[in-house]
Amino acid sequence: MSENQPEHELLPLPQLSFAQQPPPNRPQGPHQNQLLQGLTQHDLQLHSPTEPGSSTQNGHQLPIQSPKWMNHRRLILLVLLVSSLCAIVLVLVDYSQQNVQTQSKETTQTDNVTQCLSEACQRASAWLSTSVDPFAHPCDYFLITCGADRPSPTTRGKQKGKGLPLDLQRQQKRADMRTKKKENNLVGNLRGEKILDRKTALMQYLQKALESNTTSGSAVQKAKDFYHSCLDIKSIETAGVEPFLTLVRQLGGWGVSGQWNHSDFNSTLRVLIKQYASFPFFNLYVGRDPNEIVRGTDRKFIQIDEPDLLIPIVWNNKMQKSIARTQTLMPFLALCQRYLALLGAPSGSSIIHVGIFISLSSELAVATSPLSYRLLNGQLYQRITVQELESQAPAIDWLGCLRAVFHPHPVRPEDHVLLHNLPYIVQMSNVIQKWLTKHELRNRGPLRTFMFLNLLHTFTPALDSRFKETVRKFYLALGNTVPEVPRWKHCITEMEKGFDTVLAHILTDMATHRKAEEMLENIFSIFKTKFNHLDWGDYNSQQSLMKKVHSLTPRLWTQTDSQREAELDLLFSKVTISTRSYFSNYIQLLALQRQRRNRLFNQTQDDDIFSVRPFLSGNEVIFPMGMFVPPFFHTTYPRAMNYGILGIFIAKDIFHLLLQDNYALSEAVTAMVECVWARYLITTGKTDGGNATVLSAAQQREIWLQYSALQVAFQAYQQSLQKQPEDSSLLHFSRTHLFLTSFAQVNCDTEPYGDFMPLEPSFLITVLCSTSKLCPATLDCPSKTQLHSLEACLPLSS
Template sequence: MSNYKRATFEDDDVPDIPADGAASPDCVEVGFRKGGVHSLGAMGRRTQLEVILTGLLLVTVLALFGCAVSLGIRYSTGERRAGALGNSYSTGERRAGALGNSYSTVERAGGLGNCYSTGERRAGGLGNSYSTGERRAGALGNSYSTVERAGGLGNCYSTGESRAGGLGNCYSIDPARTMCLTEACITVSSKIIEALDRSVDPCEDFYQYACGGWMKKNPLPDGRSRWSTFNSIWDQNQAILKHLLENTTFNSSSEAEKKTQHYYLSCLNEQSVEELGAQPLIDLINKIGGWNITGPWDKDNFMEVLKTVSGPYRAMPFFTIYVSVDPKNSNSNVIQVDQSGLFLPSRDYYLNKTANEKVLTAYLEYMAELGMLLGGDNNTTRAQMQQILDFETTLANITVPQDERRDEEKIYHKMTVADLQTLAPVINWLDYLSSALSPLDLNDTELVVVYAREYLQQVSELINKTDKSLLNNYMIWNLVQKTASSLDQRFENAQDKLLESLYGTKKSCTPRWQTCIGNTDDTLGFALGALFVKATFDKHSKEIAEGMINEIRSAFKEGLDELSWMDSQTRQAAKEKADAIYDMIGFPDFILDNKDLDDIYDGYDVSEDSFFQNMLNFYNFSAKVMADQLRKAPNKDQWSMTPPTVNAYYMPTKNGIVFPAGILQAPFYARDHPKALNFGGIGVVMGHELTHAFDDQGREYDKDGNLRPWWQNSSLEAFKNRTACMEEQYTQYTINAEHINGKQTLGENIADNGGLKAAYHAYRSWLQRNGEEKLLPAVGLNNHQLFFVGFAQVWCSVRTPESAHEGLMTDPHSPPKFRVIGTLSNSKDFAEHFKCPTGSPMNSGQRCEVW
């Protein structure tokens, strides 16, 4: 078991980030959850700043040429007066055509002068020269150096000398040869500058410095609980998919692609959804045997209801079952059982009633309203829903929190079905599993991996002493909450009230087509991905990404040699594991073969008439696909994310990393962007996923994906000491006065830190082989600094307080702000290139370093 185990065809209700009560999925994400996305905004459009920059660059080049001629004349006359050049260009004089004037024009146009200054002048800092218009001796060469101390960046524009009066040297090189003046460079420069907040010292708060401008220009869109670069790209991908699916000339030869369009159109068909109302779900409940909400109920059918709601309809009351790779035998699949059964994102919502009173009240209102929409009586429904809520609270009490389940060796328990029957006797396990995995022939010697042994013991006892009517209501409620989003507007309105208390936003603010694109991606994501890839994917991206992964892998391995705490035997095994990491980029090959793609979705029936029925058909189809996997060997090339997804992940049991096509685009990657940005963007993502193979959970798996001890004790103890430092570091960070859970986020924090280091060292090696890159115009950063700014701006984000609270309780990633601050404050390379003095917030002098 690892942090994320989503089978390719698992149903759409599994959260991307598992709650305490959910099964843990089989790969590790970077950090984006598709919920809460909206319009693209200004991406891809030419901004006013870009236009200004383009004109100013032309003016500057012409001015420089004129000044060079003037300088030549002055030098040829033998003028060598002390400070002559300084007087011409650095005293603040504004002579016609003077070089000082060239840059003062930039200062004034659009207020850009303030953008180039940190507002502080420590240790020889020259930041003020751009905001005050001062031209002190030697200042102009350094005036772009808002973030370098003591003459740093000015040298990038010069011969490398920084002695007094060396201003002539600064412009003795043709700017066209040192700056990138392509349209792509001008465009990305504009975006970087707009995202920066130059009033902030980067050594004080690098996140605010890198993202302050972005946050100011990107208030939360309506209907969104969070907004980030990830959301923006996902919006862009959705818009492309909308165009493809709504194209009136759509005429695919693939049956799977036709099913994709039919499914999407059935979701868009609001008239049909409204006409059907609640009746499809009412009929389904009656078919299963009814519940006490809508009338007297007195049946002894617990096992039949449990098998039905969790089998063909994939609701998971009490516990969850799935088929996945056996962590201790990566060549075989096995039945796996884990804790489940909570609707709210975390057990803490149920147990910390004071802090979450608003959410619990909204949840009860939601439950009661849905019960009445399905035929319940106003006088009795609320009381019965309160009983269900109380039962879920009891489940929350016995549910083990995620931060206590990080040692996978400890929670792995393999047993026979007969042993499972002894462990939790209230369930007829052979009957239950045979039904869920029909038509497979099982017996009581079938092996099962259990991850929540104590939980299953306690839940068996709880079921045994709970009234059968309440148990039935709870099971049917699990089915209701899973399917209600496919019903009419009344159900969406009820959900809106709950979402507002949980996340501070309303789903109804999101256009219907975006909701339907998300649903289609969850259901037929690889057929949808085929359309996306054929329309957008650059065929060269795979090859380029492969090359970057290999460079980052090499840098990571070189870093292993520098670890004094690791013994030689463990180091060699770690290198072998790094070499064995299997990468998948863009999309699985089968999606471009119509026959193979059609075979994948063969047996799934879709119509344009009933969205609700299409959803039920998919649950049934996915259950059959799951059962089919049990007697087959694991497919190493099976993906758990669809091609349009803006994310990436690591698979411990396959020792593989996956980068869908959706993330292989700007700002993470673009062929015509500086390598500094590509390594700082997708390069850090690649390093992050690679480092997951060596985080506190991934390190337990060997190079073949098997969960087994392969570390020497001395190295293991040293590793734990170093991770304890990181756990403590992140626990100190707070959002809205709430502390980050350093234990819950440990694996992602290790990956963030290791990924940044590997990516930067890979970039540094690239520079050694290829030479320095041209600089971006007007940004005022050298390319080493640009790497770190590019990394930070990937994580620019805003979110509601409610969403931030939910993230602290459930997300294995730290909040974006501290993914930047925590990582960079541990980086010696960052402190060196930004000249952050020891003792400053971004260079405290106490670093936590694992890899």
């Protein structure tokens, strides 16, 4: 108040410019601003001391007496003005209260939450800090399309053909600078780190475990020693071919060198298939009979199949038989000649033995046939006794070979085995008999040459790089691509042959067990609940599918479910691993492979240790431990992140596994998909040219399935919070923010069904947020259709 102004006089109210000060996020229309400005100007006129056109008396202006209706008019205008001001004030107060409540809710979620500071969480935080926050720039983030033209993860956040907005570039630059400061405290360079496919993530997890210096039991230590000997390229190159030549001499030599003992054919074959897992004439493995599975039994049978012949062959539909194409024979000839040259074979004898190998391979190849042909002609799973097999293919000592390979499992003449191509087995026996007795080259040991060149192929992974390069050139000559596999990944893949139980033991962690089982229980529970509300249109199909779904139980699986470390050490007690000789270690690995094959007789299922997706076994849905590895899952991660990444993967896996393609979408689901797709086209502006894409049935199913999986994982996480309200966080994100941001960072390239998804899966976040009050921000695009208008497409409870 001014010093010269009486206290009883009030200062005039400052003029309020409504056009310049609208309520936040509540824009005023132009007609509203005009009305408010008009009222203000008229109010000023009402308070003017004089009015134009007033009369004067004696040269002085006289006040004009207003009629009564003018007084009423002024009063009405004043009432309108005051009412307008009051309404605006109420709107501002209401908005302010809502904003405070929203901020309070978000603050409650974040301020009282413990920030995760484990090493795994630090890596995850660094990864998230260098990624685009979808809630900061929804217009740029959610419009990427999955498909052949999809951008790489390092360009995520850009629209196709456009750069990042300037403010986003600055934000990312600042994030990169923050990350640079953190790199000294983190393991590895995390800038630009992307989500891997699940198989690679599992392999990297095993790599880290095998390269760690932690104290381990003897079995794990032997696995680590094998792994490191495989990585020791220098020792492998130094050894060269000598380890294999030594093995050949121990086996009695061969005709290529001119010195060999004329040992019995079947005795040599038994040694090769028993000790070195080399199957030159046929393949042996253990498995179920589909007819037994239908009857509900788990009995396992010895199965005999075609061999993996080295000679390239093709199937001739017209002739209904396999043939060797002329254009492939020259590369194959070069391969064989190079093999023998590397082994130091004399050039004169190598030509003869290469000819023998190609001739024998061709005779066996013509009797092979593709799986589809054998299935069509009922040649798979033909049951026959060992005694009957010996009568139909007498060149092989079947009883002796089977007993050698499957010892100590008993094999009797009356036992049944399953054949997968009886015509080939008969033809193979005839070819062997001919080369043993009648062929003019039998004195050169042609069958021995054939067996030892197959043995060489078995040991190629354990020999120096010249053999690997020879194989690579052979496949390139055939027009095949040869991907370059990192040495560490190659070594872990080889270990699976015999160290599978050790690798499974490495994956097993009781803390992981508990958290993984809790996640599976919550997700499967929500999945069944959602499944009850689905309408497939066909009542009988729906009831059958519901009965199947509700009969299933999820189970976490690992090969070491019943094996402790002491039991594992005992199993590997007779294994000796050298720190310098990878070739001798590889022989040990092949012996372990035979033991693994024999264990299958007593196992309920033959599973891949590198499996990263669930599978059905009886009335159980089995989830391998290989799914629960970083960066998709970690015991120290906030649950919001575990559910936001792996939880959604699990939900999608369940849908794909149980529904597959054997279902039709109901009208309600189809309408929802069409709604989402229409909104996506409007948001991306793809309908402007009138060339909107029409979705196929597979694409419609995938949109519905992926959104359903997002719903299931989100509701499962909410259910877990009801049981255990505490959860940590990263980067001070709220729970929902972390859940959805984690999901948004997962590249759709990592999933096998990504090709059927016509839009970026993270676009579905806009649908979820339109039906949930838990999202950290409204997903509005100022220059595009407001994304929250998707509310009519899909309620969260659907």
